[in-house]
Amino acid sequence: MGTVRLRVEFTTEPFDLDEAPAHALVAREVIEAAELDAVDVGPFGNTAEGRADAVLVALDALLRRTLEAGATRISLQVNVIDGEGDR
Secondary structure (H helix, E strand, O other), X not given: OOOOEXXXXXXXXXXXXXXXXXXXHHHHHHHHHOOOOEEEEOOOOEEEEXXXXXXXXXXXXXXXXXXXXXXXXXXXXEEEEEOOEEO
């Protein structure tokens, strides 16, 4: 088996439809700065994927920094993936 890859989907709350809250901006900053292979940041959900070690480092920073920036809830889903899709 090769290097383990992970895909993470996450959202931070509370939502604000008028402007992006500080915790959402921080989440975007953390994920875009991480050493990940694919990142898709949107208004209602975000996904990223890469080597397991890089994803886990990014998630640690994401959780710590978004909570510090005012997030009251962070929803995560993490999947192990391979080159041919989900397992």
